[in-house]
Amino acid sequence: MLTPNSIPEEKVKLSNKQIIIKFLTNNMVTIMFIVLGLAGFFIAGMNPFLFLFDIVARMSRNSFLVLSLIIPVVAGMGLNFSIVLGAMAGQALLIFVTHWGITGLPGILLCIVLVTPLSMFLGYLTGKLFNKAKGQEMIAGLILAFFAQGIYELIFLQLVGGIIPMENRVLIMGQGIGVRTTVDLTDGLKYGLDWPGLSWGMPNLLRPTLPWTIIVGVIVLLVGYLAYILFFKGKRASMPKLISAAAVGGFLVYWSVNQIQTASMINMVRIPLLTWFVILALCLFIVFFSKTKLGQDMRSVGQDRHVAAVSGIQVDRVRVIAIMMSMVMASWGHIIFLQNMGAFSTYGSHEQIGLYSVAALLIGGATVTKATIGQALLGVFLFHTLFIVSPSAGRQLFGDAQVGEYFRVFVAYGVIGATLAMHAWRKLLQRKGELGV
Amino acid sequence: MGEPYLLQMKNIGKSYYGTQVLQDINLSLKPGEIHAIVGENGAGKSTLMNILFGMEVIHSTGGYEGEIHVNGKKEEIDSPQKAMEMGIGMVHQEFMLLPNFTITENIKLNRENLKPSFLSRVFGEKTKRLDFPTMNADARKALNKLDIDIEEYVMVAGLPVGYMQLTEIAREIDKTNVKVIVFDEPTAVLAESEAERLLEAMKIIAEEGIAILFITHRLDEVIAISDNITVLRDGKLVATKKAEETDASQLAELMVGRKIEKMVHGEERDFKNEIALKTQNLVVHMPGEKVKGVDLEIKKGEFFGIGGLAGQGKVGVANGIMGLYPGTGQVWINGKPLGLNSPSKSMARGLAYVSEDRRGVGLLLDSSVELNIVITSLQNQDKFLKNYGLLRLMDNKGIHQHALKMIKELDIRCTGPTQLVKRLSGGNQQKVCIARALTMQPDILFVSEPTRGIDVGAKRLVLETLVRLNDELGMTIIMTSSELGELRSVCDRIAIVSEGAIAGILRPGDPDADYGLLMGGKRKRRGA
Amino acid sequence: MKFDLLSIGKAFLANFGLARIIILAFFIFLCIMAVVFQLDVAELLTSSLVRIGMWGVLVLAMLPAIRSGIGPNFGVSLGILCGLIGALTALEMAFRLRETVQFSGGVLFLLAILISIPFAVITGVFYGWLLNRVKGSEMMIATYVGFSMVSIMKIAWLFLPYTSPEMAWPIGRGVRVQISLAGRGITRLLNNFLSFNIGDVVVPTGLLLFFALMCFLVWLFMRSKTGVAMHAAGDNPRFSEAAGINVNRSRMIGTTLSTVLGAIGILVYAQSYGFVQLYEGPMFMPFVAVAAVLIGGASVKKATITHVVIGTALFLGIQVVAIPVANAFTTEWASMGEISRKIIQNGVILYALTQAGGE
Incomplete structure (x- = not known):
């Protein structure tokens, strides 16, 4: 019998101190931003109600975009800066659908349907390009976004209204050529997904208040869990877990009921339920997808292209598919983003999408080679907390809101730069290690 | 004998661009048979396996000659996928995990x-x-x-x-249809106890009725485990033996045996007892060519050879002494200790090196012939620099003249000193490398694989040049090569490296079997 | 014969690259159009020459970076920031010492260069140290280091104690977004030096001479022992280790030199432009410089001074000619100049990235 006697015991018992240190170093970025966010929150003297109002809106409009970055990371292509192209496609469709005058939820659905083939096509081209620049996908994605900006401007500034006919006083500039620099979606696609009932005179359809959402959510989870145990013979969670879950759930329900009874401002915070369902569906899809054959192929390619190729996986094809999926998700994500914003700058609102989404993902603790749904959502929360609090914190500290605004931009660039540098350094050390140095 | 053959390779041949690398190979495998294939580097083992596996390299260069029969039926194996479908599996030397x-x-x-x-x-x-x-x-x-x-x-x-x-x-073995598994040097990376386990595992697999093709250089393993043994040499099948009818020394002789072209030095030369280079317990961490403790004494004026199979560490010796890969142990040059791990220190002590990796380490491919010739000397000896007032700049004229001299002396075929090195042929590139080493005016010259990848005529010229340097200038030359024949034709003594250490030191005239045994991992007994 | 022509054509295509041929053709097309539309060719030439001189040194900053193996310096904005600090500090000194000395424009310009160089050297050494730790990902990291530093300097501009009235906002905090150099004797200092006319074309002699001088200095450096070592380190690091060259040190020197040239480059740019641009100003300048050297025929691994000169002339030439040509074509196409710049600039960088091959 061959026994694994020579296997190094990985689970050597670590002392509590070591465990804490390991946890801290592994989650350094996230912890730093939790501290920054908290400090900013208190320095700024934020009104918790306004904060909650703002963060709910920001999370519901940004999460989808950030989630769209996960699949390329899994496929080993790093942070996909080319999602800006998907955003452009989404934006283009919003302009056209606004021009056609289709409003509300049907308009949004039409956008989604039409943007899908377009962004698949863009994703296909981008994937092909990345396959030609293996190992430099990120810089290629960044430059590609700049390049596409030129093409986008060419189309919407010079061709639309001229070669591409579009007659619309509101959308097109005075001389008849080029889309105006801002597009207002009010009375059109604005809140198409967030307030699906708006155009039918039911503004609060599928928009429950925060406390009610929490109460119903807790009940649904409870029923779901019981059904899982009773009807599907699922495994029961451990006792401590159950107790803590019950405690948290109980507290949340108590708090919510309390808020409803006292008719506090919190009852003004409404949840765009449909949007959240869409985000939830995407999360479930990503989880499901990672367990499919294609998902497994992506994980294989992500770890080692050579080994994957030798075992017969079509590496280049898998990589192209990964980018196509990411691109489609990004285009949907940007439509969700803009219908919530309600108006957008035609030539600018997509430019920073790549930067802010990537920064958010990294702040959540993701790296160039590993990203999870939890990290994405946590990252959106932390990054946008910083976004909300930093101008007022800047004003409090330096008497200048500008400082805070500059600071948050620096944070976005800085966190990307630092994460990339750490990753590259580690890779270099690893390569040196393989050389037996 | 009634049992049908699982796999038959009939009259297999292969040529790359007109060079025949494999000729008339016949190989038959029965279910449950362990069949070993032994041979030196370049004997054609890997080409044969590439053919069996339908690799891209074979089919992009015009396919192969002969027929492959699986279960008695002729099959055209034109891709790895096809090979897998046919039930042929492979355990790679480098892990595919x-x-x-x-x-x-x-x-x-x-x-x-x-x-x-x-x-x-x-x-x-x-x-x-x-x-x-x-x-x-x-x-x-x-x-x-x-x-x-x-x-x-x-x-x-x-x-x-x-x-x-x-x-x-x-x-x-999880592949349900697997009938033949190829093991490509499987024990090379394993410790002894692990290697034994592996051989056990191979036996278990064979008992299941799966045939095994076993490629290795460890002759004792071959004898211990195989049923049949095929020996390849220079792309030809030399013999197929039953394991019980042969022994390690016969295999060794079959593996190495070849006529030696010419003894350049005719007689054994005597050297004064001046030691040019001495190493003690030299360890070099060169990936794939680890040196695990080498002791050598090389005399002044000697033409010393280092041979052995690929991956055994022979290439690591020169790389370690030149400081290209991290190493430990003691090295003395002319009796004085040398600090390791710094190429410039080694060069300052009169060592020069022609690397085995010509295109990777040996040349600046995008630069001119003249820059390639002088750069090491310029950087380490401050030659070819000229003062222009405050500035010290490259001495164009001096460089040009020196390059012309070298081009003439070594007969480097190029349009002139300013031609880019990447446009030269392999043999001429090699000469540029030698010219650079000579520009350093070294006492001891290390040359690794000087004839790899260059054509026959150029090979001869390169070797003759080295012999001339040794004869006329009395330069001590240490040549590392995978080609035993080449070493035996020019060297005074040849050290065979096996598993990172010196297995033994032989004279060019020693019997083939001795060479084969040393390369096959058997140490020379003391005093033999 | 026909076959031969075909193969020559193919070889030319392979050497010169499809992207570059398209750009060259586009440039020639623009020039023809300029003549067809009867634009003022002399004025176009004049402003082309000025633009070439303005950008030349910044594009030249790419050379040591590419040569030493770190690739096009997407982070040359670090050097630009050092140059800006030099400029502002020199102006501030002139303001504070106005009672005792009056600096002439030339002195002020030299002073700015002298102040910025130590900053650039220190920055360059740190930056080189960082890039040595991230081999293989230099371009991406350089880009983000550049972005980060530009954005942190945006905060710094708010706090740095510059008080000279042309710099500081009269009320509020920090320095202005754009600082005018008017009245300092420094505006177009180089441009006007020995300037002469050929017909209606004004030749900014001093500006071009300064660019030529910088090219010459870099050329001299590349012929020194250190320069040769740097070239080898960039060409083949493993070869260089074997030849006893300290590759990391060479890369550091290349990075530092590039940073210093970036600092000098922005000063040349600013004196010709007449304004010092802060805040967002340096953010995207590196991409222009990178694109220019690539258009000139460089790759991410190889570059020569010829590439720098040709690339600067071609890329900046296109920028100068494109706008009036587009305007002459139809007034509706007013944005075409800027759009074509974006497409060409980023298209050529993308092309170079795909040519560099995989890891």
């Missing part, structure tokens, strides 16, 4: 068991879900067959190499 996958996931890599999902009806096969319970059960079965007691859900990262290899083997 993904470290962050479990053993199961690695065993099932790209052969995952699938079950339908709600998407797979629309989007097809690729969106089916992985069926982990079945995958785990299959993996367990394969591991059990090999008698390995390790959980299939363990990550591969951190496993000892022996287990990684067994995982690879488990992957092959």
